[in-house]
Amino acid sequence: MNEAFISFLETSFLGIMMSAGSILYVQAALITILITFSIVGLKLGRECAGLFSKGAYYKRFKWILASTLKVTSLPLQVSREEKRSENALFYPFQHLTSIWHEVDEVSYELRTAGREVAVFFHVFGKGSTLVKAAKKLRKALLSVKASLETRFPGLVLSIPSYEELKDIFKLHRGKPISAKRKAITVMLPSGERKICVLKASGGVDTTYSGLTQIDMLVRGLVQLDADASFIVCFKPVKKRFGVIRRNGPALSEKAAGLWSVSCYVLLELDEKDLELESKALQVKNILSTVFSSSSEKLEIKVVGGRALRKKYHAVSMKRSFEKSFELSSLKLSALTNLPMKGVPGLNLMVKPEFNIPPERIFQGDGVKVGYVVFEDKKLFPFNLKLEHLRKGVAVLGAIGSGKTRMIMRAAQSIAADYKIPILIFESKGEFASLIETLSPDMLEKVIILRPGSPYAPLKINLFDPGEMMPDEYARRLFGLLNAVFRSMFREDSELTVQMSRVLSDVLPEVLRTKEARSIEGFFHILREYGRREGQNPNIFSTVSALEARMNVFLRGILGEVFNTKSSNVSIDDLLKKVTVIDFSYLFSNGGNKEDAQLIMNLVMLHVFQAGLRRVNVNTLSHLVIVDDARFLIPEVFVRRSTSDTTAIEDMITLERGKGQGLILVCQDPSVSRIALANCNTRIVFRLSFKSQSEEEFVRMSLNLPEGQKEFLLTQQNRSAVVKIPEYPHPFPIITQDYDVKEVTPTMVEKHNRTYHPYLFKDSEKIDVNQFLEWVASMGSVTLEQAAKQMKMRLSNMKEVIKKLEREGYLLIKDEKIFIKSC
Known part of the structure; x- marks a missing residue:
């Protein structure tokens, strides 16, 4: 009832007293007031309850709002307080004393359902109006969240979604329909359920060794295989907060804060379940065993059905009901502690301590890919600097950990903001975005190539050395072909000595002869070689075997x-x-990783050779990204001699000074x-190891201490550990999401036909008459103008012009192209 209404009643009452002056009028006035109070009381005392987006509400004479914090991840050894007394450990309780002045009521709930465990903190706000209750709730919720996260570093709390809240407060949506001696029957949206409540009170043992009381309780309830909620509702007992003795050796219980506590277990069973009494007895034994000791005893009793029905609204909101008992914060912590051991349904996270680098290290040219974090809080942006890229970046992580999304964001920023050209190898089809x-x-300036596809074709002349010397290219090509043959012909694990000798003799000859640089040219010279070496009795079978192997490049x-x-x-x-x-089309149409390895290494050979011609620079001028490095460096190359290296290994060791990233x-x-x-x-996301040597290699490359290596196995998606040259210690980051x-x-x-139509046409398919008419209309043109007009690559256009010059149609003078006059 609000103050204005009370003031109105008082004014009316005094007015009647002053005007009447007789007992009769006074009695009539009192009757009027009593009737008015009764009507208003019935109206204001009408119950209403339900859910809202962040919790539940209940209103009778005042508003009670509840919001929930769900424990989604637990740090390792979260509940251990390293303070020993007679080989026992004490629970941390400082978070309880810190919220003592800030909260009206809080409930701790440990729920087991379907052999999974969940932990909730329900925070309540009360007020005569909805606005006042909401303000108190918000203040209390922030206080509880901050205290828990500060006392238990690494603890992850979240507010459940509306669908989750409907399950958490499902009893709040139900209605009791009958009461029995030890239970009530409730009609829920999903059907009828039986509810039984066991209330606990008395003393609580606060020491433990080995498993904590909460860990023992979890195991007991999980093994019971029942839908059970262990609920501890606590309210601060005001005006009882003790004083800390300055000279005392320890805090007194009152100095730790007193709480009015209501503790009970809520059992939920199907209507047809006949094991109510046996399960209630087992829960009673579990609670007594876990929380009692020789000096402290927790008393447990089953709440009667009629009493439970009267207080159903309190139970449905996880609030206190019936008589409560008082506990200090120290003893309350034993009832409301968090699980310390791994339990089904709760993530137990290893949270090592990291040194955090200064923010100035990340200033300068670079791309923002995430944030440096401390205790799961974002501190400042993590910029992958261009200097880092020039000196090489290794990104390791399991499938789905977030590594590719981070690199896609980096590639987009590098291309858009710095206009740096990039060559990307991938196999999932994502970089086409x-x-x-x-x-x-x-x-x-963007080309998408999918080898083998008709819509993004990649054509490579296997025998074109490009910028490389023929003999050097022949040596490299021999290694690549040997790797391909080894994977395709399992019965012959590798080329025989005779085949290796023949192939190593023929390849240089093919590459030295410009007209022979094709598959047909290779076959021609191979057969000529066989005829020249005809005195060797096995030469023709060797030639035939090599032809059979090379035929894979024709099919x-x-x-x-x-x-x-x-x-x-x-x-x-x-x-x-x-x-x-992009090799996604290749893999989905019968290709294998050896095919991709061959294509990638051939391309990289040309990129490496061209990069050597660049002048020395200290800035990034070109970047190569390999989305799965296992495709680029075949195992066969790792097992060969130290002098036999791949293009990627040569590039990373020899071309840093050329601006190659x-x-x-x-x-x-x-x-x-x-x-x-x-x-x-090095950037390492969640990772699993195949061997001890791999684990040690990664740990040493990150400079990660021995005790922190388990963290690499349990990182959340988009979380990673980074080691950069400017800072000696590893540090954690969280990457930005990328759509x-x-x-x-x-x-x-x-896209390709619009910007790169030359990918789809050969030099032989040009309309010569159309081209000559265009040149005649222009008078003279350059090679670049001709290539742009005919939508051809420069090299193909150059071949066409030379052919037309030989045939007498064109004249080239001072890099200008003219129609040759008769």
């Missing part, structure tokens, strides 16, 4: 890529644009140790 996320003015996916006389991408495409070579992304460290060891920046836009094959083809 760059054509949707980059600005329109950048799209002409299937490899045939689509290598059965060509000229490549459809140039070295300029690889070094001056954002080029994505590298990002290696892998699911585990089972790739070249040469490459990983030369990446100065990958879906890109269909039709969208990829449309």
Whole structure:
């Protein structure tokens, strides 16, 4: 009843007294007031209850709001207070004393359902109006959350969703329909359920050794296989807060704060369950065993059905009911402690201590990919600096841990903000989303290639050395072919000595002869070699065996890529644009990782050789990203001699001074140790290890102490440990989320045909008459103008012009192209 209404009644009463002056009028006035109070009381005392987006509410004479904090992750040894007395441990209680002045009522709930465990803290706000109750609730909720997270570093609390709240407060949505001696029957939206409550009171033992009381209680309730909630509701006992003795050896119980406590276990059973009494007896024995000792005894009794029905609204909101008993914060902590051991349904997180680098380290040119964190709180942005990329970055993490999303964000920022060309190898088809996320003015510099596909074709002349010396390219190509043959012909684990000798003799001859640089040219020279060496009795069988092996480059996916006389991408495409070579089509159409390894290493050979021609710089000028480094460095190369290295290993060790950057992304460290060891920046997400050596390698590369290595196995998604050259210690980060836009094959083809139509046409398919008419209309043109007009690569256009010059149609003078006059 509000103050204005009371003031109105008092004024009316005094007015009647002054005007009447007789007993009769006074009696009539009193009767009027009593009737008015009764009517208003009935109206104000009407019950209403329900749920809102953040919790539950109940109103009769005043508003009671409840909101819930759910424990979603527990730090390891969260409940241990390293303070020993006679080989026993005491619980931490400081968080309880800190909230003593801030809360009206709090409930701790340990719930077991379906052999899974959940822990909740229900915080209540009370007020005569909804606004007042909401203000108190907000203040109390913030206080409880801050105290718990401060006292238990690494504890993760969250407010449940509305659907979760409907399950947490499902009894609040029900209605009791009958009461028996030891239980009531409740009608819920899901059907009828029996509810039994066992109330506990008395003394609580606050010491433990080994398992905590809460851990023992969890195991007992889980083994009971019952839907049970252990609820401890506590309210501060005001004006009883003791004084700390300055000279005393320890805090008195009153100095720790007194609480009015209501403790009970709520059992929920199906209506047809006949084991109510046996389960109630087992719960009683579990509670008595866990919390009682020789000096302290917890008394447990079953609440009668009629009493339970009267107080149903309190039980349904996890609030106190019936008589309570008083406990200090120290003893209350034994009842409301958090599980210390792993339990089903709750994550037990290892939370090591990390040193945090100064923010100034991350200033300068770079891309923001996340935040440096301390105790799960974001401190400042984590920028992956361009200098880090130039010196090599290794990113390790299990599938789904967030490593690829982080690199996709970095690639987009590098291309958009710094206009640095990137070559990307991937196999999931995700980097094609760059054509949707980059600005329109950048799209002409993005090429999407999917080897073997008709809509994003990649054509490579296997025998084109590009910028490399023929003999050096022949040696590299021999190693790649040997790796391919080893994977394809299992019965012959590798080339015989005779086949190796023949192949090593033929390859240089093919590459030295420009006209022979094709599959057909290789076969021709191989057969000529066989005829020259005819005196060798086994030469023809060796030649036939090599032909059979080389035929794999004429069929299937490899045939689509290598059965060509000229490549459809140039070295300029690889070094001056954002080029994505995506193997998703290859893998989904019969290709294997050995096919991808061959293509990747051939491309990298040309990129490496071209990079050597760049001048020495101290800035990033080109970046290579490998989304799965296992494809780039085949195991066969790791097992060969130390002089036989891959292009990626050569690049990372020899081209740092040329501005060449590298990002290696892998699911585990089972790739070249040469490459990983030369990446100065390491970012490790959640990771599992195949061997002890892998675990030790990663731990040592991060400079991670022995006791913290388990943290790598339990990290949450998007969380990682980082080691950078500027700071000697590893530190934690959390990456930003990145939304990958879906890109269909039709969208990829449309993009390529719009900006890179030369990918789809060969030099022989040019309309010569149309081209000559255009040149005649222009008078003279440059090579670049001709290539742009005919939508062809420069190298292909150059070949067409030379052919037309030989045939007498064109004249080239001072880098200008004219129509040759008759």
